[in-house]
Amino acid sequence: MALKPSRGTLLWGRRVHVWAGGVQWPQMPAHQPGNGGLTVEPINIAEYEAMAYEKLPHDAWEYYIGGSDDELTLRANRDAFARIRLRPRVLVDVSHISLETTVLGAHVRTPLLVAPMAYHGFAHVECECETVRGVGAAGTLMTVSTMANRPLEEVAADASGPLWFQLYVYRDRNVSEQLVRRAEAAGYRALVLTVDTPRLSRREREIRMGFGLPPHLHTANFEGAAREQPGQTPGASGLAVYATALLDSSLTWEALDWLRSVTSLPIVVKGVVTAEDAALAVEHGAQGIIVSNHGGRQLDGTVATIEALPEVVAAANGRVEVYLDGGIRRGTDALKALALGARAVLVGRPVLWGLAANGQQGVTRVLELLGAELELAMALAGAPSLAALTPALVRLPG
Ligand SMILES: Cc1cc2nc3c(=O)[nH]c(=O)nc-3n(C[C@H](O)[C@H](O)[C@H](O)COP(=O)(O)O)c2cc1C
Numbered sequence: 001m002a003l004k005p006s007r008g009t010l011l012w013g014r015r016v017h018v019w020a021g022g023v024q025w026p027q028m029p030a031h032q033p034g035n036g037g038l039t040v041e042p043i044n045i046a047e048y049e050a051m052a053y054e055k056l057p058h059d060a061w062e063y064y065i066g067g068s069d070d071e072l073t074l075r076a077n078r079d080a081f082a083r084i085r086l087r088p089r090v091l092v093d094v095s096h097i098s099l100e101t102t103v104l105g106a107h108v109r110t111p112l113l114v115a116p117m118a119y120h121g122f123a124h125v126e127c128e129c130e131t132v133r134g135v136g137a138a139g140t141l142m143t144v145s146t147m148a149n150r151p152l153e154e155v156a157a158d159a160s161g162p163l164w165f166q167l168y169v170y171r172d173r174n175v176s177e178q179l180v181r182r183a184e185a186a187g188y189r190a191l192v193l194t195v196d197t198p199r200l201s202r203r204e205r206e207i208r209m210g211f212g213l214p215p216h217l218h219t220a221n222f223e224g225a226a227r228e229q230p231g232q233t234p235g236a237s238g239l240a241v242y243a244t245a246l247l248d249s250s251l252t253w254e255a256l257d258w259l260r261s262v263t264s265l266p267i268v269v270k271g272v273v274t275a276e277d278a279a280l281a282v283e284h285g286a287q288g289i290i291v292s293n294h295g296g297r298q299l300d301g302t303v304a305t306i307e308a309l310p311e312v313v314a315a316a317n318g319r320v321e322v323y324l325d326g327g328i329r330r331g332t333d334a335l336k337a338l339a340l341g342a343r344a345v346l347v348g349r350p351v352l353w354g355l356a357a358n359g360q361q362g363v364t365r366v367l368e369l370l371g372a373e374l375e376l377a378m379a380l381a382g383a384p385s386l387a388a389l390t391p392a393l394v395r396l397p398g
Helices: 045-055 058-065 072-083 127-137 152-157 173-185 204-209 238-246 254-262 275-283 305-316 331-339 349-381
Strands: 009-011 014-016 101-103 106-108 112-114 142-144 163-167 190-194 267-272 288-291 321-325 344-347
Touching: 045 058, 045 349, 058 204, 058 349, 072 305, 072 331, 112 142, 112 349, 127 142, 127 152, 127 349, 142 152, 152 163, 152 173, 163 173, 173 254, 190 254, 204 238, 254 267, 267 275, 275 288, 275 305, 288 305, 305 321, 305 331, 331 344, 331 349, 344 349
Parallel strands: 112 344, 142 163, 163 190, 190 267, 267 288, 288 321, 321 344
Antiparallel strands: 009 014, 101 106
């Protein structure tokens, strides 16, 4: 069966096809009779993406895949990886390769972690609980979003690996503080403070659909005042309406000081793309920095994360761990980020593709596929350990 590139978007009465994230789907495995659809196991992330497209409802697909405005940054994250060339070394003993590492002291089998993403419930009825089972089987760490469809305690109960909790700071700081207390009690190892979302960007796919949560899904972490839900909103993104009402757009670096005063968990600042902000994050006591542009979902035109990584690593100067997310779709993408100084990378949308395609097994498989690609790339690059991945391995463009 020939796959459609996308379900298309209705624009001025015409159906137009939008390439999401610059991904060009390769030839898909053929359908086989009697097996209810795609049967050959996908062999790369693009094929998982195509499978998820077949399975997800249109609204969910558009919500997951989309970026802001013209989706320049969404595409830039991928394009920038493609522009970096590798300088492999040869005749190195690569008969044993280990991907094992630690992140903030927690042991993981692979430097591929899972990024925080809202609303896994569109992809699977068991929501984040299903995802975390798949992540545990892959031996790595998951970051659970404030906006999960399952309470953070339920997700923790199904986890077999380390967890981080992603925090948005609400206008009512008691709401955020309660989340911190609950994350501590449930055994989360760190708090990931997302700092690139003082307001939600314009995500036109969401606006067009009047995107919001259907009645059977809700943001499960809230009780009381913040229980208000991002509902379906004709002509607007229900998410943007929700974020404007509840998130604190007056946040400054003081928020990091406040957070440190209410918890002893390590704090990872997510959404930094400049040396200036990396230095401030360190000054204000962060223990980790995630170089992220929210997967191209916030300020459009922002630098690609792999382009921003070197200046953040230089500013951090070994004082905190630096991670990267945005556009990791191949083992070689992870290889480039690790060579440029990331301690680990976080994978976003591909995890949702795995979840939608095949539940927890799909999640595990997506992470294992990327891990196997990374391991092979290390062998071919003459780098048998993560420590051997240095900037000498890459040639930056220009
Ligand atoms: C559907 C979706 C929901 C997301 N929700 C959140 C969120 O709740 N909190 C957050 O900090 N980042 C969120 N992100 C951003 C991701 O954590 C991450 O930065 C991004 O997806 C990485 O890029 P990638 O999808 O290209 O791998 C979300 C991303 C997607 C695709």
